Structure formats: C-alpha cells, structure tokens
Amino acid sequence: MSLSNKVVIVTGASSGIGAAIAQVLAREGATLALVGRNVSNLEATKKSLKGTQAEIVVADVTKDADAIVQQTLAKFGRIDVLVNNAGILGKGGLIDLDIEEFDAVLNTNLRGVILLTKAVLPHLLKTKGAVVNVSSCAGIRPFAGALSYGVSKAALDQFTKIVALEMAPQGVRVNSVNPGFVVTNIHRNIGIVDEEYNGMLQRAINSHPMGRVGDVTEVAEAVAFLASSKASFTTGALFPIDGGKHNLTPR
Ligand code: NDP
Numbered sequence: 001m002s003l004s005n006k007v008v009i010v011t012g013a014s015s016g017i018g019a020a021i022a023q024v025l026a027r028e029g030a031t032l033a034l035v036g037r038n039v040s041n042l043e044a045t046k047k048s049l050k051g052t053q054a055e056i057v058v059a060d061v062t063k064d065a066d067a068i069v070q071q072t073l074a075k076f077g078r079i080d081v082l083v084n085n086a087g088i089l090g091k092g093g094l095i096d097l098d099i100e101e102f103d104a105v106l107n108t109n110l111r112g113v114i115l116l117t118k119a120v121l122p123h124l125l126k127t128k129g130a131v132v133n134v135s136s137c138a139g140i141r142p143f144a145g146a147l148s149y150g151v152s153k154a155a156l157d158q159f160t161k162i163v164a165l166e167m168a169p170q171g172v173r174v175n176s177v178n179p180g181f182v183v184t185n186i187h188r189n190i191g192i193v194d195e196e197y198n199g200m201l202q203r204a205i206n207s208h209p210m211g212r213v214g215d216v217t218e219v220a221e222a223v224a225f226l227a228s229s230k231a232s233f234t235t236g237a238l239f240p241i242d243g244g245k246h247n248l249t250p251r
Pocket residue numbers: 011012013014015016017018035036037038039041059060061062085086087088108134135136137178179180181182183184185186187189
C-alpha cells in the first residue's frame with residue numbers, strides 16, 4: 001500500500017470529494033485525521049473506512065489551524081501529508097457580487113489553506129512530507145459568473161506553485177488536483193433550486209469534452225498518487241481531473 005505508516009490530515013472529510021479522499025487514502029494504508037465542522041458527517045466518513053486508524057477533528061479551517069495540528073500530533077505523533085480539500089462555492093459575477101460572500105469564499109478556499117499549511121509545515125519538514133491542494137478547473141481557466149470562486153482557486157494555484165518552489169530544497173512536495181464538475185453537495189449549498197441545479201448539471205455534462213461530469217473517486221485517486229512516493233519527483237504541478245475542460249477557451 002502506497003501510504004502505509006503515513007499520517008494524513010484531510011480537511012473537508014465530512015462530505016463529497018473529501019470523504020472519497022479519506023476512503024481511498026485508507027485503502028492505501030494511511031492513518032487519517034478527518035477535519036470538518038459537521039460531527040455526524042465526519043462520523044459517517046469514519047465508519048465507512050475499513051481497517052485504518054482515523055481521528056475525528058471537529059474544526060473550522062478558517063480559525064482552527066493550530067488546534068488541527070495539535071490534535072493530530074497528540075493522537076498520532078507525526079504528520080506526513082496535508083490534503084487541503086475543504087472549500088465552498090460563491091455565486092455570481094462582478095455586477096451582482098456580494099462582498100461578504102467574496103470574503104467568505106476567499107477566507108475558506110485561500111486564507112484557510114495558507115494558515116493550515118503554515119501550521120503544518122514544520123512537521124512536514126521533519127517527515128519530508130507533502131501537501132495536496134484541492135483546487136479546481138476554475139483556477140486554471142476563467143468562467144464568467146463565478147468570480148469569487150475562480151479568483152480563490154487561481155490564487156490557490158499560485159500558492160501551490162510558490163510554496164512548491166520554496167520547499168523543494170527541503171524535500172517537501174506541494175501539488176494540486178484541479179477537478180471539473182463533480183456531483184457533491186457543493187453546488188446545492190449555494191442555495192439553488194432543483195430546476196437551476198438540473199440546468200447547471202446539464203451544462204456541465206455538455207461542456208466537458210469527455211461528455212460527462214467527474215466522480216469523487218476519480219479525484220481521490222489522483223490525490224492518493226500525489227500524496228504518495230509514487231509522485232516523488234513531482235512538485236508545483238496542477239493536475240486537471242476534468243475530462244479535458246481546462247483546455248477549452250472561455251465562452
Ligand atoms: P462538499 O460541499 O461536498 O464538501 C465541502 C467540504 O468542505 C465539507 O466537508 C465541509 O465540511 C468542508 N468545509 C467547508 N468549509 C469549511 C470550514 N470553514 N472548515 C472546515 N471544513 C469546511 O464539496 P466538494 O466535495 O465538492 O468540495 C471539496 C473541494 O473540491 C472544494 O475545495 C471544492 O472547491 C473542490 N472542487 C469541487 C468541485 C465539484 O464540482 N464538486 C469541482 C472542483 C473543485 P463541514 O460542512 O463539515 O464543515
């Protein structure tokens with residue numbers, strides 16, 4: 001197993017892509033700190049894991065970076081990998097921008113990642129560990145009408161590349177996966193009705209060159225690869241998991 005004896009923090013492990021990441025990393029032998037705010041969802045993820053040690057860490061990534069690190073170290077004594085997966089969507093473009101929502105999106109998708117990565121880094125330096133950020137196809141190419149989210153993920157991608165360069169001499173790798181549309185709760189969480197959601201899903205299916213949306217496991221498998229020594233010469237990479245969508249010109 002590619003992650004035996006590795007202690008991995010997964011943020012947003014209570015839902016969607018993060019829960020799938022936890023399952024694939026557990027299959028690969030990782031010991032897991034499952035981070036999120038919703039305790040019952042975290043418990044459901046933990047229950048779905050077979051034959052692995054997992055600690056539930058109830059925490060908000062915008063505020064609790066040090067507590068996440070301390071609880072993980074208290075339980076497992078080391079940290080080998082940080083998966084920054086927790087994230088939220090925002091609605092709309094510049095004309096209808098809600099600046100409070102913009103702040104919330106940037107706070108979770110960017111500032112929270114920076115704070116937690118900074119808090120974990122001293123421990124990754126000891127283990128020659130790795131960071132995997134869950135970004136988006138929207139970090140690589142622009143989408144009209146998704147301003148806050150696109151800005152947050154583009155900035156996250158630059159963060160990935162900068163920290164990868166800073167840490168390369170010390171043996172800590174930093175990469176990202178950049179998914180296209182994957183069916184999870186994230187789209188419904190911005191408060192859209194069924195009809196709107198169905199239209200969004202159909203447009204997503206049509207706009208991925210492979211003619212479908214992605215599955216959580218397809219993202220999780222790529223995270224497991226980047227987290228493991230199979231990717232030992234890869235750092236600063238943005239790995240699109242999007243059926244080819246990042247290569248299309250904006251429309
Ligand atoms: P979900 O809404 O299903 O899951 C989001 C997760 O993030 C939840 O576990 C939630 O946990 C956690 N989270 C959000 N805010 C916080 C916070 N402040 N502190 C701690 N945890 C938080 O969405 P996805 O699984 O789809 O999203 C996961 C990642 O994948 C995100 O970064 C997203 O941007 C990215 N992504 C998703 C795509 C998609 O189409 N689904 C496409 C491209 C990228 P809790 O509620 O317990 O706090």
